[in-house]
Amino acid sequence: MSNNLEKDGAAVQSVDRALSILKLLARHGELGISEIAAHLEVHRSTAFRLIMTAEMHELVEQTADRGKYRLGVGVLRLAGATTARLDVVRESRTIGEKLAAAVGETVNIAILDRDAVLYVDQMAGPSALQTYNWAGRRVAAHATSNGKVLLAHAPVERLEKLAAGPLESFTERTVTDAQRLGEELDDVRGCGYAIAADELEIGLTAVAAPIWNVEGTVVASMSVSGPTFRLPAERLPGVAEQVVAAAKQVSSRLGWHGNENGRALTG
Template sequence: MGATGNNSGAVQSVDRALRIMKLLSVRGRLGVTEVAGELGVHKSNAHRMLATLAGHGMVEQDPETEKYRLGLGVVGLASAVTADIDVVRDSRAASQGLSRETGETVLLTTLVDGELVILHQASSRSSVFGVDWSGWRMPLHCTPGGKVMLAHLPEFERNTLLAGPLERFTANTIVDPEELRAQLVEVRARGYAYTVEELETGLNGVAAPVRRPGGQTAAAIGVYGPAFRLPADSLNELGETTRRAAGEISQRLGYHG
């Protein structure tokens, strides 16, 4: 019962914090007394919530009026969301073109909480993917998009993600971190990654990095299809094709490296 009560209180606090931010987005600036009145809580509770939000940069207090307004932390969150929206928007034409050119499924993926998340999918009529997998998560170490993201992470982040046991999905899955690190060096050198039946038997793929203006890897665009249509000896040529599509998207995002 104690744990349930604590969880309920935490949820209520989150709800009130979000209500404060929504109030400030509409009203502009509010004092502690006004916030307390809007939420129906004691003034001391409102003050504690505002102080916590201020500590995270979500709100800030005007030193002259002592009223609170939304802080720069909100701008940072909004920028992160907008960046992902921009990547998806600016990749659509190139993704559709790559799917038509290859006759296979094209996935735009990115790194979220240690997993590869599918942001957008473009499929040809001959694609083996019968549904839209947008929003689905995949492992990093055995997917071409995941290897692209791993290859371009700062070393300490890459080491953190490779520190735990790597799950084996097929006989071809690379589960030795040192072997995988050596492969990631090659990925950075040639500009694309590929997998041969590492996630699923009979499924091959290639992916290349999509870059932001500063050169950071924002996402990976990849071509995925059955091994009989994408044999291992065709993946280098497909990698160059995919790399060109990734470069086109990167340019649309403002990268000119």
């Protein structure tokens, strides 16, 4: 037990030092190994190992003279992803609240996070009493309307990777056949929205549409979800029309002008 605690402590210390290096470079711009070691009060070899690890992840890079280090493009990618997510949440909030009020059900904003859907915001409608809070939850992409929208516009390699593994079954309605899922994603691209009825949970139905950014790529999805008895099949086309319209409003606020490229950048 003591060995495990010592290893955990060393790992935490390494993370702390690595983050301290990023802060130092942000403050000073460029620093050499000896300077970083002095700031951290560690041996030069320790600072070098930390820098090499950060450089491997492109969080730092060497300057042209190979003597000093500065923040790398990996930091910019992380910052850009966070900014994009915050932009989507900010621009969708008012529109989502209006949609939730009009439909009477819960509205969610989601992004693709590796092989799952990450819910980043939620607006509850008047009919959604004691609604489940989806914000912050990761869910299997193939079993949700948001996931199907995002997968429909995801890079081909991501779909191939998903299809290569088993698709988990959550209910008897969950699509677990890769070929059938591919056909559904084709339909999603064609009609502009996705439906998942009783696929993640029995009694839960959702309709989702894509949110595009200025570059014409899908960065998120917007959905309406509620009890299946309140969202029966005959009501879904009308709800889908409202969701698509609201998602396009958000897309417009992000600078989209109808120039779809059909690729998701997030996750």
